[in-house]
Amino acid sequence: MNDLKLRILYVEDNPDDQLILKRSLKEKMPINFDLITVDTGTKGLNKIEKENFDLLILDYRLPDITGIELVKELKKRNIKTPIILLTGKGSENVAVDAMKLGVRDYIVKEGIAPKRLINSIKDILMTSSLPETVDLETAKAIATLFAENPIIQIESTSTLMSNPKSEIPVEQLVSALRNLAEIDIVEEEPSRSIIACPDCGSLTATLYLECPECESTQMNKEEALEHFDCGNIDFRTKFDKDEGRLVCPKCGKKLKIIGVDYRKIENWYRCSNKHFFGQPTFKFVCSTCNGRFPLEDIRIDMLHNYKLTKSGSQMLKLGMKATELTEQSRDKKSSQKT
Numbered sequence: 001m002n003d004l005k006l007r008i009l010y011v012e013d014n015p016d017d018q019l020i021l022k023r024s025l026k027e028k029m030p031i032n033f034d035l036i037t038v039d040t041g042t043k044g045l046n047k048i049e050k051e052n053f054d055l056l057i058l059d060y061r062l063p064d065i066t067g068i069e070l071v072k073e074l075k076k077r078n079i080k081t082p083i084i085l086l087t088g089k090g091s092e093n094v095a096v097d098a099m100k101l102g103v104r105d106y107i108v109k110e111g112i113a114p115k116r117l118i119n120s121i122k123d124i125l126m127t128s129s130l131p132e133t134v135d136l137e138t139a140k141a142i143a144t145l146f147a148e149n150p151i152i153q154i155e156s157t158s159t160l161m162s163n164p165k166s167e168i169p170v171e172q173l174v175s176a177l178r179n180l181a182e183i184d185i186v187e188e189e190p191s192r193s194i195i196a197c198p199d200c201g202s203l204t205a206t207l208y209l210e211c212p213e214c215e216s217t218q219m220n221k222e223e224a225l226e227h228f229d230c231g232n233i234d235f236r237t238k239f240d241k242d243e244g245r246l247v248c249p250k251c252g253k254k255l256k257i258i259g260v261d262y263r264k265i266e267n268w269y270r271c272s273n274k275h276f277f278g279q280p281t282f283k284f285v286c287s288t289c290n291g292r293f294p295l296e297d298i299r300i301d302m303l304h305n306y307k308l309t310k311s312g313s314q315m316l317k318l319g320m321k322a323t324e325l326t327e328q329s330r331d332k333k334s335s336q337k338t
């Protein structure tokens, strides 16, 4: 069983309304919750100051103060618990005031649909557990990854990728994970250094080779032989004659003893313009901005693995529950259709 319990405070003086809301939540909420009810604004305020709640549901019409006045009092005390305001029909001006004060949702009480209420709670839970820099879709994708894997690794070969893979673009994933690390939802561990493009910072640089003389990027690499007598260096295949005999293609003499009249060179390159060289120039191309740069100019960045922190796990549980709620209401809709 899930140990996570949602604490909701409902400020409502009408016993019938108290009962209706309690019943709606009981029927439709798949998350464990405590619903605490008080019947005046003052009692509500006292309780909110003393205890922690995940959500406040306030009736607009209370015996002592209005719901809006209560919201203002909370604002004065810098209490940021998400609020849903309930009100009677035809109070559009109240709705506008409420939204201006940062109330998260506004629901008309008459014929309150449990589904509407649950959806509202779901959205509020999801967004209030997130930093502003991470949007809901990204958070859901990250929650899905962490639900099945304890660690997300970021890797880069020619393209950046995550292990496990995500349905959202990896750049988006990385920037979201970095934001989440800043606020302690995930912790990041350095995994390895990586080459970053000096122009755009992208981590998708690919190594390529150039001829040091003409910058041709087309070359062969083979074993080569150097004939001391005439100074000719060429690929071994050019010296190979029938029956394993070696003959210099430049001077036509037979090669005799290795180390005496010729030597072996392990790595020899020849470019498409027929330049020979022992080592090509290392260059990088950025697959994001297409910039090209030599080894000396590279920037070094760090790849990380990401793990959920304790508070991150808590957030994830809320997030997953919220996703469950979405899927349940979606399932219901599609089963009603068929």
Ligand SMILES: [Zn+2]
Residues within 6 Å of the ligand: 211, 212, 213, 214, 215, 216, 271, 272, 273, 274, 275
């Ligand atoms: Zn060349």
Ligand SMILES: [Zn+2]
Residues within 6 Å of the ligand: 227, 229, 230, 231, 232, 248, 249, 250, 251, 252, 253
């Ligand atoms: Zn020769």
Ligand SMILES: [Zn+2]
Residues within 6 Å of the ligand: 197, 198, 199, 200, 201, 202, 286, 287, 288, 289, 290, 291
């Ligand atoms: Zn670049």
